Amino acid sequence: MWHPEPVIRHSIPETLWPTEEEAARSLLFQPVRVGRVELESRTWVPAMVPWRATEDGFVTRENLEWYGRFAAGRPGALVVEATGIRDVPSGPLLRIGHDRFLPGLRELVETVRRESHGRTRLFIQLIDFLAVKRRPEPSKFFERFLNVTDRHRQALAAFFDEEGWLGRDETEVRAFLKVAPDAVVERVLDERELESLHFGYRERVTDTHLGHVRELPRVLPELFAEAARRARAAGFDGVELHYAHAYTMASFLSRRNDRGDGYGGSREERVRLPLEVFRAVRSEVGDDYTVGVRFLGDEVIEGGSRVEDAAFYAAEFARAGLDFLSVSKGGKFEDAKRPKVGQAVYPYTGRSGYECMPTVLSDEAGPFGRNLSLSREVKRAVNGAGFQTPVVAAGGVGTFELAEEILRRGDADIVGAARQSLADPDWFLKTRAGLGTQVRRCTYTNYCEALDQSHKQVTCKLWDREGLSEPNVSLSADGRRRLLPPKWEGSRQ
Numbered sequence: 415m416w417h418p419e420p421v422i423r424h425s426i427p428e429t430l431w432p433t434e435e436e437a438a439r440s441l442l443f444q445p446v447r448v449g450r451v452e453l454e455s456r457t458w459v460p461a462m463v464p465w466r467a468t469e470d471g472f473v474t475r476e477n478l479e480w481y482g483r484f485a486a487g488r489p490g491a492l493v494v495e496a497t498g499i500r501d502v503p504s505g506p507l508l509r510i511g512h513d514r515f516l517p518g519l520r521e522l523v524e525t526v527r528r529e530s531h532g533r534t535r536l537f538i539q540l541i542d543f544l545a546v547k548r549r550p551e552p553s554k555f556f557e558r559f560l561n562v563t564d565r566h567r568q569a570l571a572a573f574f575d576e577e578g579w580l581g582r583d584e585t586e587v588r589a590f591l592k593v594a595p596d597a598v599v600e601r602v603l604d605e606r607e608l609e610s611l612h613f614g615y616r617e618r619v620t621d622t623h624l625g626h627v628r629e630l631p632r633v634l635p636e637l638f639a640e641a642a643r644r645a646r647a648a649g650f651d652g653v654e655l656h657y658a659h660a661y662t663m664a665s666f667l668s669r670r671n672d673r674g675d676g677y678g679g680s681r682e683e684r685v686r687l688p689l690e691v692f693r694a695v696r697s698e699v700g701d702d703y704t705v706g707v708r709f710l711g712d713e714v715i716e717g718g719s720r721v722e723d724a725a726f727y728a729a730e731f732a733r734a735g736l737d738f739l740s741v742s743k744g745g746k747f748e749d750a751k752r753p754k755v756g757q758a759v760y761p762y763t764g765r766s767g768y769e770c771m772p773t774v775l776s777d778e779a780g781p782f783g784r785n786l787s788l789s790r791e792v793k794r795a796v797n798g799a800g801f802q803t804p805v806v807a808a809g810g811v812g813t814f815e816l817a818e819e820i821l822r823r824g825d826a827d828i829v830g831a832a833r834q835s836l837a838d839p840d841w842f843l844k845t846r847a848g849l850g851t852q853v854r855r856c857t858y859t860n861y862c863e864a865l866d867q868s869h870k871q872v873t874c875k876l877w878d879r880e881g882l883s884e885p886n887v888s889l890s891a892d893g894r895r896r897l898l899p900p901k902w903e904g905s906r907q
């Protein structure tokens with residue numbers, strides 16, 4: 415796990431919890447309108463992939479239990495994990511790219527309604543992503559994946575000062591490179607080929623020589639619109655368009671997007687497809703359905719978008735009629751660590767990943783509320799442009815005190831807490847009941863994120879070994895961890 419150097423180990427800050435009366439009067443527990451729906455409080459559980467869907471992307475009993483458990487804590491809003499909009503295999507991640515996924519998604523909606531007593535509003539995050547292959551065995555890469563061209567022959571001829579390389583056939587070039595020392599390979603392969611060798615092949619939105627990438631602006635609006643139609647049919651209160659982190663739409667917004675077809679280059683061109691996608695979604699689901707967006711306040715990569723870009727996008731999104739703006743940070747492939755052979759690169763292993771889910775191994779600023787300057791700037795831009803679109807902040811918020819301060823200072827309109835809600839989904843209920851001292855507090859050390867990285871069912875270290883032998887406890891595939899936190903005995907609804 416990446417961390418700043420020199421590193422400072424922070425402890426979880428002491429905090430004061432409100433009495434029941436104080437909580438009732440607080441800003442955090444006041445309602446807020448988000449498009450056509452009203453949240454009963456300004457609490458929000460952002461999307462978290464739990465690795466519980468079937469291999470074909472269907473909702474499982476474990477998914478129902480996971481979302482039901484979050485709903486029982488009654489957050490104002492709960493966002494279902496990044497859900498794929500295409501009808502293509504993508505492992506045990508939820509999918510919404512075909513009507514056959516509707517029955518499972520409907521059950522998920524019903525579960526959340528039941529468990530929250532109808533009090534939690536439910537959104538689903540819609541995602542598109544490009545191909546990312548696992549890091550190959552070098553021998554396989556040279557035998558099968560490398561596209562041998564005259565450029566390689568010329569590089570070999572130049573390196574060895576031997577014209578003979580220009581006439582060598584493909585098999586000979588492959589066989590040679592397979593056993594060549596690194597110094598030779600590094601001179602002969604270009605940057606993208608070296609990346610494919612060391613990290614695994616990864617497509618970019620700028621790969622317009624590939625037909626399906628060139629066509630993204632033609633196909634994505636309809637794919638997102640169809641997915642949103644299904645979300646509405648399944649009963650979700652709204653959708654969150656995933657324009658953040660390492661995925662397709664964030665890559666269109668990125669300053670690194672230099673597509674020359676009118677969908678890259680200037681800010682106006684970079685935001686063009688995200689706006690076209692939104693308009694297609696809006697015209698499919700109508701004005702009376704909540705459609706929001708999650709996007710990056712800062713990409714935290716070299717040459718990437720910064721908060722000024724985010725402020726510009728935010729005003730455009732608000733003007734276009736998006737109903738909420740959820741601000742995240744980082745989480746990119748560009749600075750991710752090299753994966754092991756056979757594994758796929760994971761976009762949360764470099765500095766940008768750290769900034770997305772900061773830990774207590776930090777710098778002076780520490781992980782708590784670390785990203786608030788971004789939501790503050792976004793909110794200022796939106797309000798300055800004459801809109802009141804609610805802004806959601808997230809990143810290291812795990813106390814009532816900090817959440818309340820965020821709202822009081824006007825850094826955001828709604829407060830997201832992902833890991834704290836995983837550590838204790840009942841923390842909203844406990845806080846509201848004046849029982850904040852009973853909150854199981856996240857330690858921000860990212861055991862959960864490591865599970866996500868290795869595609870294992872996500873749990874929290876604070877509760878996953880408790881009471882394993884109790885009746886009716888669902889266990890992880892290896893039988894060593896419980897999949898849900900124990901019930902809160904003091905719970906009264």
Ligand SMILES: Cc1cc2nc3c(=O)[nH]c(=O)nc-3n(C[C@H](O)[C@H](O)[C@H](O)COP(=O)(O)O)c2cc1C
Nearest residue numbers: 460461462463495496771808809810831832833866
């Ligand atoms: C296990 C795990 C899975 C996540 N999956 C998603 C996701 O599907 N979509 C998304 O936008 N963010 C995802 N995130 C990021 C969180 O939504 C959130 O932005 C981040 O954890 C920072 O907030 P926190 O400090 O309150 O945890 C994930 C985070 C974790 C820990």
Ligand code: SF4
Nearest residue numbers: 856857860862874875
């Ligand atoms: S495993 Fe639990 S305590 Fe650790 S960071 Fe994740 S949610 Fe917090």
